[in-house]
Amino acid sequence: MAVDYLVIVVYLAGMLAMGWWGMRRARSKSEFLVAGRRLGPAMYSGTMAAIVLGGASTIGGVGLGYQYGLSGAWMVFTIGLGLLALSVFFSARIARLKVYTVSEMLDLRYGGRAGVISGLVMWAYTLMLAVTSTIAYATIFDVLFDMNRTLAIVLGGSIVVAYSTLGGMWSITLTDMVQFVVKTIGVLLLLLPIAVVKAGGFAEMKAQLPTEYFDPLGIGGETIFTYVLIYTFGMLIGQDIWQRVFTARGDRTARWGGTVAGTYCLAYAVAGAVIGTAAKVLYPKLASPDDAFATIVKDELPIGVRGLVLAAALAAVMSTSSGALIACATVANNDIWSRLRGVVRPDGDRQHDEVKGNRAFILLMGLAVIATAIALNDVVQALTVAYNLLVGGLLVPILGGLLWKRGTAQGALASVAVGGLAVIGLMATYGILANEPVYYGLLASLAAYVVVSLTTRPTDAAVLAAWRERLAGRGAEPENASETVSEQVPAAQ
Numbered sequence: 001m002a003v004d005y006l007v008i009v010v011y012l013a014g015m016l017a018m019g020w021w022g023m024r025r026a027r028s029k030s031e032f033l034v035a036g037r038r039l040g041p042a043m044y045s046g047t048m049a050a051i052v053l054g055g056a057s058t059i060g061g062v063g064l065g066y067q068y069g070l071s072g073a074w075m076v077f078t079i080g081l082g083l084l085a086l087s088v089f090f091s092a093r094i095a096r097l098k099v100y101t102v103s104e105m106l107d108l109r110y111g112g113r114a115g116v117i118s119g120l121v122m123w124a125y126t127l128m129l130a131v132t133s134t135i136a137y138a139t140i141f142d143v144l145f146d147m148n149r150t151l152a153i154v155l156g157g158s159i160v161v162a163y164s165t166l167g168g169m170w171s172i173t174l175t176d177m178v179q180f181v182v183k184t185i186g187v188l189l190l191l192l193p194i195a196v197v198k199a200g201g202f203a204e205m206k207a208q209l210p211t212e213y214f215d216p217l218g219i220g221g222e223t224i225f226t227y228v229l230i231y232t233f234g235m236l237i238g239q240d241i242w243q244r245v246f247t248a249r250g251d252r253t254a255r256w257g258g259t260v261a262g263t264y265c266l267a268y269a270v271a272g273a274v275i276g277t278a279a280k281v282l283y284p285k286l287a288s289p290d291d292a293f294a295t296i297v298k299d300e301l302p303i304g305v306r307g308l309v310l311a312a313a314l315a316a317v318m319s320t321s322s323g324a325l326i327a328c329a330t331v332a333n334n335d336i337w338s339r340l341r342g343v344v345r346p347d348g349d350r351q352h353d354e355v356k357g358n359r360a361f362i363l364l365m366g367l368a369v370i371a372t373a374i375a376l377n378d379v380v381q382a383l384t385v386a387y388n389l390l391v392g393g394l395l396v397p398i399l400g401g402l403l404w405k406r407g408t409a410q411g412a413l414a415s416v417a418v419g420g421l422a423v424i425g426l427m428a429t430y431g432i433l434a435n436e437p438v439y440y441g442l443l444a445s446l447a448a449y450v451v452v453s454l455t456t457r458p459t460d461a462a463v464l465a466a467w468r469e470r471l472a473g474r475g476a477e478p479e480n481a482s483e484t485v486s487e488q489v490p491a492a493q
Contacts, residue, residue, distance in 0.1 A: 065276020
């Protein structure tokens, strides 16, 4: 496997080099956290697709295909649907706000009272998302080098923390573009056709497997509905996704670039399910469905190609991990630490001084993510808790703020508190992996938002006027006012 090892080592070295190069561009808060809001359609589409298609979408998507057949595509498919909905209906308005976090959007809409509470919920979600992505390194490095679990987590996590800390969003954008290309070649163009051919083609796959493996709804209607509720709606409100929307150069880039990325996700979903179905033909008695990806790569692919496909899996994990890490650090610094200290600076103020602070928070959160990943055993439960809290606590006040002008700050706070507490209580009652907590938690959040908003004074007219100005793309201070036109870097294409 010397050639495969060389491919992986070159790939990892390239990620660190991208981080070092990105450090030269990240000279202001805007550059460091949202790549200066300058990404053109090509880079925006590639990086958006890279962050949403992580280890769960690649290794887990193939595992679901192994277990359920073509209907195993639904998990990743609902992620793509969520990204399409965000891009078509909300991305242009989100990009015009010129904020850094979801909580800043809530403060703008409701008058500055929802930041810390919503920030804590979003921080927990992004932290656990980064942790679960980091744990996936153990699976990949075990296949590559038969490496100890803890050492694999430290190695993979340290590389992501290093390039993310050096250049912030610029480094992550550059590495994500490389990761997008590697994933496209490795999974879609190499692994997919090779797996189908090795399994004898679609005719042989249909002959070898039960008919339910080719039923588009075979995974079950309730499971599909839960995926829509958690992943489709989760795409609409996650800090890691919004922070990528903030990098778009303009409305058209956010809308059409995101639409391309969402469509790519749909194709990726089908590819993963087909690969998993082929693996079921080749290896009908694997101990775990999640072993399907590693097994088919290790046993069926030729030298060199195997290294590239494993690099693709590593790319999938790294892109999600780095995106969640910078989102976690941004929320921790901007929405929690700065507010608790009473230091909330306007956009564009002391940009250069804040780069060091945000860089320090990425390093600190990165170390916390690695330590938590080493200590944690059940990653599925941890990620389920994070998504339940995100959707149950924040979906209603965020979408309500965008769609319903009668919503108030009191209603938003009640919605976050009631929805979050309901989800926690119901998980304790029904179990963490049950569907009821997110169902009933979301309904409780909606009821609290509507009732409290209607029984409290409407949001101040001046706040709503300022909100409408920001939604229209006006009213925000220039983020790089200190830069002259000649100093600005041309928009990335």
